[in-house]
Amino acid sequence: MSAQTPAAGLPETGRIPAGWRVVAGKELTDHVVSIRFLLLLIMLGALGVGAIYTVSGSIRDAAAQVSGARGIFLYLFTLNPPTSLSQSLPPFVQLVGFVGPLMGIAFGFSSINAERADGTLPRLLSQPIHRDDVINGKFVAGLAVIALILGVVILFISAIGIIRLGLVPAPDDILRLFAWYVLTVVYVGFWLALATLASVVFRNSGTAFFAVLAVWLILTFFGGTVIDAIGGFLAPAGQGASVAEQIRRAEVVQTLHRATPNRLFAEIGQVLLDPRVQTVDIQGILQLRSTNRSLATVLPIGQSLLIIWPQVVGLIALTSLCFAAAYVTFMRQEVRA
Amino acid sequence: MTADAVVIRTVGLSKVYPGHVAVRSLDLEVRRGEVFGLLGPNGAGKTTTILMLLGLTEPTGGTAEVLGLDPARNPLKVKRHVGYLPDNVGFYGSLSARENLRYTARLNGIPEKVADARIADLLRTVGLADAGERPVEAYSRGMRQRLGLADALVKSPSVIILDEPTTSIDPVGVVEVLDLVRSLAHDQGVSVLLSSHLLHQVQQVCDRIAIFVSGDVVAMGTVAELAARQQRGANVVVEIGLEGDPSVAVPIVAAVPGVASVDRDPQDHRLLVVTLAPEARATALSALLGAGIVPWLVRDRGMELDEIYQRYFAASAAASGTEEAA
Numbered sequence: 001m002s003a004q005t006p007a008a009g010l011p012e013t014g015r016i017p018a019g020w021r022v023v024a025g026k027e028l029t030d031h032v033v034s035i036r037f038l039l040l041l042i043m044l045g046a047l048g049v050g051a052i053y054t055v056s057g058s059i060r061d062a063a064a065q066v067s068g069a070r071g072i073f074l075y076l077f078t079l080n081p082p083t084s085l086s087q088s089l090p091p092f093v094q095l096v097g098f099v100g101p102l103m104g105i106a107f108g109f110s111s112i113n114a115e116r117a118d119g120t121l122p123r124l125l126s127q128p129i130h131r132d133d134v135i136n137g138k139f140v141a142g143l144a145v146i147a148l149i150l151g152v153v154i155l156f157i158s159a160i161g162i163i164r165l166g167l168v169p170a171p172d173d174i175l176r177l178f179a180w181y182v183l184t185v186v187y188v189g190f191w192l193a194l195a196t197l198a199s200v201v202f203r204n205s206g207t208a209f210f211a212v213l214a215v216w217l218i219l220t221f222f223g224g225t226v227i228d229a230i231g232g233f234l235a236p237a238g239q240g241a242s243v244a245e246q247i248r249r250a251e252v253v254q255t256l257h258r259a260t261p262n263r264l265f266a267e268i269g270q271v272l273l274d275p276r277v278q279t280v281d282i283q284g285i286l287q288l289r290s291t292n293r294s295l296a297t298v299l300p301i302g303q304s305l306l307i308i309w310p311q312v313v314g315l316i317a318l319t320s321l322c323f324a325a326a327y328v329t330f331m332r333q334e335v336r337a
Numbered sequence: 338m339t340a341d342a343v344v345i346r347t348v349g350l351s352k353v354y355p356g357h358v359a360v361r362s363l364d365l366e367v368r369r370g371e372v373f374g375l376l377g378p379n380g381a382g383k384t385t386t387i388l389m390l391l392g393l394t395e396p397t398g399g400t401a402e403v404l405g406l407d408p409a410r411n412p413l414k415v416k417r418h419v420g421y422l423p424d425n426v427g428f429y430g431s432l433s434a435r436e437n438l439r440y441t442a443r444l445n446g447i448p449e450k451v452a453d454a455r456i457a458d459l460l461r462t463v464g465l466a467d468a469g470e471r472p473v474e475a476y477s478r479g480m481r482q483r484l485g486l487a488d489a490l491v492k493s494p495s496v497i498i499l500d501e502p503t504t505s506i507d508p509v510g511v512v513e514v515l516d517l518v519r520s521l522a523h524d525q526g527v528s529v530l531l532s533s534h535l536l537h538q539v540q541q542v543c544d545r546i547a548i549f550v551s552g553d554v555v556a557m558g559t560v561a562e563l564a565a566r567q568q569r570g571a572n573v574v575v576e577i578g579l580e581g582d583p584s585v586a587v588p589i590v591a592a593v594p595g596v597a598s599v600d601r602d603p604q605d606h607r608l609l610v611v612t613l614a615p616e617a618r619a620t621a622l623s624a625l626l627g628a629g630i631v632p633w634l635v636r637d638r639g640m641e642l643d644e645i646y647q648r649y650f651a652a653s654a655a656a657s658g659t660e661e662a663a
Contacts, residue, residue, distance in 0.1 A: 010404055010495060013417055017446045026440055030431070119427025123488065126391055126421035127444040128413045335393045336384065 019129025023137025024144070027111075031145040036106045041149050044099060048157045051089040055079045059165055073169040074176060074273045076161040077154075092157065093269040096150070096184055097262060101216045103149065104191025107142040109212055110205035111135075111196050112330060117205070122335055135196065135330045139323060142192045147185045154181055172275070175301050180272045183312060186319050187265040191216070193322035200330045219260055227256045250282050264315045271308040275299050279307060342369045344496055344528045345390060349399030352385050359385040361552040362399060367496075367530055372522045374539040375532040377549030383532040384424060386549075387498050390530070391421055404495060417445060420489030424500040424532075426481060430474030434465055434484050437473060438491050445492040452491070459487040462517065464510075478505040486514060490521075497521065499531040503538050515542045548649050555649045563645045572597055575618060577609045577625070578634030589628050593621045610638070 031037050052059075059075050077092040089095065112135065115121040125131060154177065161167045169177070194215065198208035218226075231253035237245040257263040267280045275298045279285055305312070345367035352359040360382040367373040375383045388394040390403055392412030401408055408415040428437045435456055442452035460469045463483040473481065482505055489497050499518070503511045519542050521527040533539045539546055540560055547557040556563050579586055583601060586609060591599045595617025602608035613621060625632060638644060 010414075010418055011493065013446065013492075015446055016413060016417055017443070019444060022440075022443045026443075030429075118430065119423065119425050120429060122393070122423040123421070123426060123428075123441075123485075124444075125393055126416055126419075126423070127441060127492075128417040128446075129444055130413070335388060 016128045019127075019133030020137035020140065023124075023129070023133055024141040025137075027138050027141030028144055031107060031141060032148075037145060037149070040103050040106060041152065044096075044103070044149060044153045045156060047089060047095050047099065048092050048153050049160065051092045051095055052076050052157055052160060054089055055091065056165055059161075059167070073158075073161065073167045073173040074275075076157055076165075076167065077177070077180075078269070078273045093180075093273060094266075097187075097265055097269070098220065100150075100184065100188040100265075101191040101220075103146055104142075104188040104193075105195045105209065105212045105216065107145055108192040108195025109199055109209040111138045111142070112199040113203055113205045113208055114199075116203060125335055131331060132327065135200075135327055139192065139196060139326075142196070143185060143189050146188045146192065150181060150184055150188070172301055176272050176275070176304070179301065179305065180269060183265070183268050183272070183315065186315055187261055187268075190261045190315070190319040190322055193319055193326055197322060197326035197329065200326050200333070219262055223260060223262070224257075227260075228253055231256055247282060247286070254282055258311070258314065261315060261318050264311045264318070267311050268308050268315065271304050271311075272301075275301075275304060277304070277307075280311075343367070344369050344404055345373075345530060346402045347386075347390075347399065350386070350389060350396050350401050351398040352382075352389060352394065353397045358552045360389070360396075363554060365547060365554070365557075367528050369528055370522050370526040371545065372518060372529040372531065372543045374543035374546035375530065375549060376534070376536065376539050376546050377532075378534055380551070381549040382552045383549055384500055387421070387500055387530070387532065390498065391416060391419060417492065418495045420492055420494035420497040422485045422489040422497070422499045422502055424504075426485035426488070428473040428476075428481060428484060428488075431472055433470050433472055434460065434476070434487075435469045437484070438488055441488050441491045447492065455491060455493070456487075459490055462490075463487045464513065479507055479510055482506050483510065483514065486517070494527065496528045496530070499529065501533055502531055503533065503535060511538060518542055548645075550649065556645075560645070563649075572612050573615050573618075574638040575611045575613060575621075576602070576634065576636050576638050577611060577632045578607055579609060579630060579632055580607075583607065583609050586625060586628070586630050589624050589630070590621050593617055593624050596621060608634070 055075070058079055059072075062072065062075060062079070079091055090098075112121075115124065115134075121134075124134060158169065158177070162169075191212070195208070195212045198211045199205065202208040202211060231249055235245070235249040235252040237249035241249075258267075270280055271277050278288060278297065278299065299307075343366050345365065347363050347365045350363040350365070351361055363382075363386060365373075365386075375386065377383055385394065389396045390401055390408055392408035392415055395409055403415045404418055406415050428434070429440075432440070438456045438459070439449075439452060442449075442456065447455070457466075457469075460466045463486050465480060465483055465487065468476070468480065473484065476484065482502065486499070486502065489499070502518070503514055506514060515538060518529055518531065522529045522544075531539070531543070543560070545557070545559050546563070547554045548563075549555075556566070558566070577583075577586075577590070583606070587599050587601075590596060590609065590611055593613075595614040597612040597614075599612075600610045602610050611621065622632070622635065
């Protein structure tokens with residue numbers, strides 16, 4: 001470089017703050033006062049409360065049978081409604097697996113393209129912040145508001161359980177619930193990252209919304225059929241197939257399913273929120289059956305985490321990958337549309 | 338920093354996109370307290386130049402230096418001292434004007450108390466003091482533009498870069514905005530780089546201008562310099578506006594010694610375009626007055642930026658021939 005005029009002549013400005021924090025702070029405020037925040041909070045809260053009311057009778061019975069056993073408190077979130085009720089809500093764990101993505105989509109689909117559409121992006125980027133501060137700050141704010149909604153609803157359900165049903169959580173239950181809560185945020189974070197990616201790629205926030213919604217619909221409703229078909233192709237097990245072939249096919253299908261965040265999250269919930277679950281693998285389940293080991297064995301949380309660790313890592317990896325894609329795409333885009 | 342210190346300097350700055358040159362080897366110097374105008378039609382490379390100066394786009398060649406810093410390597414420091422009003426500036430519609438400016442202040446690390454006082458001041462300066470608490474979605478485009486100016490000033494910049502600052506502001510507002518820009522430069526020593534395609538305004542406020550045509554600067558200097566450079570030969574071109582049918586006056590003026598040619602203006606038929614020696618001007622006018630014809634307009638052509646610009650643009654378009662259709 002040629003001899004530069006020293007910057008000493010510039011007025012004193014003080015420290016420039018970490019840009020992502022300022023962005024995150026502003027975004028979080030926007031989210032919390034937004035209508036979608038209120039709607040999602042009410043929706044998830046109502047679903048959660050509805051879910052535990054349908055199972056409260058069963059929980060009382062179960063509590064009476066296995067009084068003092070660990071994990072009863074977690075029934076609040078996992079117990080299936082009695083089969084006598086034809087119209088009832090699935091347990092909260094499943095509800096979150098189903099509705100959680102919508103939360104991630106709601107807080108992500110317009111995060112970048114709205115800045116472009118409103119013409120605020122050039123103005124924002126001309127402030128003394130790095131370009132990635134924008135997407136990082138927005139993602140952190142999205143995660144924070146998701147954590148807030150989930151936290152409030154889980155605490156609300158727990159409070160109902162404690163007060164109305166008299167269930168008192170053991171320390172192990174609290175740890176399990178907390179671990180599951182953190183991983184739920186990661187799971188919803190996957191959808192947030194996917195929606196953020198869509199908001200970077202699609203200039204129109206409506207297009208971005210429907211694109212992510214389509215992915216969600218496919219994974220939630222048609223994914224099973226498609227994956228079963230692929231599994232059947234990879235490991236054919238037609239009529240008259242041997243047991244070994246059928247098992248192999250089931251294993252292939254399970255492995256394929258585990259590429260989806262939905263399945264990873266469901267398995268994490270099964271293991272973390274039920275201390276009696278010792279495996280989610282098909283071979284493991286078969287082995288348990290054949291050796292006729294009692295399902296009443298209760299695992300400490302460390303053991304449960306160990307069982308589910310691959311799924312945990314997989315979920316975190318999927319979320320990170322998705323955010324990385326959004327990040328790189330955003331960094332490569334021109335400031336001007 | 339001395340009074341004529343250079344605050345923006347580019348050397349051979351260029352930006353080439355695949356199949357399209359946005360800016361071709363730009364050499365530019367803007368001094369302290371100067372209002373510098375980038376002039377040119379849309380797509381001429383003005384905004385790209387501005388984005389390179391802010392470190393928002395990497396140049397493909399050459400160097401830029403803003404306040405002694407390289408914006409590509411030290412963008413945060415540059416952006417801390419350079420206020421920018423983008424073309425078609427936007428704000429967060431659900432937030433009030435004051436909240437929008439507060440966000441900018443926070444991003445610049447300005448303490449809240451200092452920021453609040455400054456924001457109140459700026460809103461008054463741009464004439465939005467009463468609307469400061471209203472959400473920006475209720476603002477007209479002109480109001481947004483003024484708010485954009487206040488936004489660029491929140492960080493107390495040493496340099497401000499204004500991209501089309503007067504579009505969509507009403508005529509009275511334009512005068513106010515340009516007055517503000519001039520006083521920032523001349524009274525507070527802020528350097529101003531402004532881009533525009535509105536020639537009168539640039540002419541009113543800019544100390545120097547550069548004319549951009551499809552990525553090239555075809556002329557640079559003060560308005561007077563550019564006009565002088567365009568004068569051809571000893572003759573001047575005078576425009577004479579007449580009531581009624583100007584053809585009556587043609588033979589009268591043509592008869593005056595020193596007059597080289599008399600034509601009707603092809604665009605405005607009320608005008609006569611007279612090429613004459615400078616000393617023949619008075620004789621030609623008294624000949625008209627003697628014939629009872631009183632002109633409503635007499636002026637030298639070529640002193641207005643429109644004309645300078647038109648000629649440069651025409652010359653440049655002709656030079657590049659069929660290559661550039663735009």
